[in-house]
Amino acid sequence: MKVVFFSDIPADIGVSRYAGAHRLASELRANDIDCKVIDGFCLFEEHELEKIVDRFISSETVALAISSTFLTPQAEEVVYSDAKSISKRKNFHLASILEDLISKCRERSPSIKVVVGGANGLRLSDHIPYDYCIQGQGEVSFVKLVKHLLSNPSKTFNGSFERKKIRLIESNKNFPFNGFNNSKINWQKTDFIQSQEWLPIEVARGCVYRCSFCDFQLNGKSIYDYLKDPEVLKEELIYNYETFGVTNYSISDDLYNDSLHKVERYHKVFTSLPFNISWISFGRLDLFHRYPQMADLLKESGLKHMFFGIETLDAKAGRKVGKGLGEKRIKETLEKLKLKWGNSVHSQGSFIIGLPGESKKSMVNTFNWLMSGNSGLDAFYFEPLWIEYDKKDESPSNMSQSPEKYGYEIDDSTGNWNNGIMDFQEAKKLSNYFIQASRSVSKVGSFEMPPLCSIGYDKETVMSSTTKSIVGRTDYLEKKKKWKDRYLEELLKA
Numbered sequence: 001m002k003v004v005f006f007s008d009i010p011a012d013i014g015v016s017r018y019a020g021a022h023r024l025a026s027e028l029r030a031n032d033i034d035c036k037v038i039d040g041f042c043l044f045e046e047h048e049l050e051k052i053v054d055r056f057i058s059s060e061t062v063a064l065a066i067s068s069t070f071l072t073p074q075a076e077e078v079v080y081s082d083a084k085s086i087s088k089r090k091n092f093h094l095a096s097i098l099e100d101l102i103s104k105c106r107e108r109s110p111s112i113k114v115v116v117g118g119a120n121g122l123r124l125s126d127h128i129p130y131d132y133c134i135q136g137q138g139e140v141s142f143v144k145l146v147k148h149l150l151s152n153p154s155k156t157f158n159g160s161f162e163r164k165k166i167r168l169i170e171s172n173k174n175f176p177f178n179g180f181n182n183s184k185i186n187w188q189k190t191d192f193i194q195s196q197e198w199l200p201i202e203v204a205r206g207c208v209y210r211c212s213f214c215d216f217q218l219n220g221k222s223i224y225d226y227l228k229d230p231e232v233l234k235e236e237l238i239y240n241y242e243t244f245g246v247t248n249y250s251i252s253d254d255l256y257n258d259s260l261h262k263v264e265r266y267h268k269v270f271t272s273l274p275f276n277i278s279w280i281s282f283g284r285l286d287l288f289h290r291y292p293q294m295a296d297l298l299k300e301s302g303l304k305h306m307f308f309g310i311e312t313l314d315a316k317a318g319r320k321v322g323k324g325l326g327e328k329r330i331k332e333t334l335e336k337l338k339l340k341w342g343n344s345v346h347s348q349g350s351f352i353i354g355l356p357g358e359s360k361k362s363m364v365n366t367f368n369w370l371m372s373g374n375s376g377l378d379a380f381y382f383e384p385l386w387i388e389y390d391k392k393d394e395s396p397s398n399m400s401q402s403p404e405k406y407g408y409e410i411d412d413s414t415g416n417w418n419n420g421i422m423d424f425q426e427a428k429k430l431s432n433y434f435i436q437a438s439r440s441v442s443k444v445g446s447f448e449m450p451p452l453c454s455i456g457y458d459k460e461t462v463m464s465s466t467t468k469s470i471v472g473r474t475d476y477l478e479k480k481k482k483w484k485d486r487y488l489e490e491l492l493k494a
Helices: 019-030 046-056 092-108 138-152 230-244 260-270 287-290 292-303 315-321 327-341 358-372 424-438 451-456 459-463 467-471 476-493
Strands: 003-007 037-040 063-067 113-117 132-135 161-163 166-170 198-199 248-251 277-283 301-311 346-353 379-384
Touching: 003 019, 019 037, 019 063, 019 198, 019 358, 037 287, 046 092, 046 166, 046 260, 046 476, 063 092, 113 138, 132 138, 166 459, 198 230, 198 315, 198 451, 230 260, 248 451, 277 287, 287 327, 292 301, 292 327, 301 327, 301 459, 346 358, 346 424, 358 424, 451 459
Parallel strands: 003 037, 003 063, 063 113, 113 132, 132 166, 198 248, 248 277, 277 301, 301 346, 346 379
Antiparallel strands: 161 166
């Protein structure tokens, strides 16, 4: 193999695959470059990883590609660390796992280059040594880099520059990808997909909004930018159904319902399929308030669970960060959605602790309302405000660029913030308390549903359960292990 991807699973429970590595693999294959994607590599024990490396890494392998977006702890409790941790999860084993993996790959291919992509790539360079970091959409830049490594491995790739002891490639600026509308993830039979799996799929990229705290790179796009061609999407869905029997999806879209045009566009696709599709994605609540007809259109399209970044009920705090619907209209809209959807479509709300100007009393009142069972939400989640602040780094987040404008002081040594009401550590403590206290009430969340169904639980069981109750079942670890063992067996005999 010329290129081998190691990608982790985008969940701390169950198993599901991540789109990024498979999208880039599709581009490599279109350019006649052979490659292999290893999913869920942090699931494997050291001796199992050794077998995988021996099977797929050789002297011909020019790139070890690591996806940093979802690096899940191996047998570790998920806990919050300080504001400058690798990601929002502290993984005591992660650095050693990656160092061992890189070392083993370099034993097999001494000239191999380690390329890291995904959301946490640059931060990962503080913890492990590697060669290139790709930021942004990698379809063009990664293919060019691999072709360079195949022809001029000893020379530095033109289009990269030194940053934090690695070579950084800014894809969106220097290698823009303009072919999204007709792009697909071309899953292979050698990916060993099981029919019950919920696959990731893209219908669009980017978000039309610019919430102050959000650091996604494609924020502020037009509603017509980065929309997949309906016929291309339909072909992709039918191929997956006919080849693997897959009918369930996690839609990798920053905001699915950003316009009525888009909701109607893909409603036509989903309702014309020769099978009943089920899917989950991100949504924005104020757009249901503006366009009530979206509720029926999405239900008819196969929506099973929608994740809402509500963030706060405090009107002033909401307006400051771009979430201005306000408590009254939030509650009214959730009530109407529950009446429309009943138990056939679930919803999850996320809330941020520490937004500008919101009092602790307001946060506690929100928590009590959620716990009352009268919110209309089936699941809810809390996290502290994360301000990815580094004076040396450019961030697309307005709050990260100018935290002082929002009332935050940043400790340069830790990255921790203080807004006069609380600091990051207090916000972390309160959010963790809310999470633990709600575990027996909040049902399975939007992006927990696909990984649980992918290891063999049916949709009805998952939607009627709390995450705590499912993970506590005696068959949970057995199902997860069965998926991993089957996948590993198929990998090694391929």
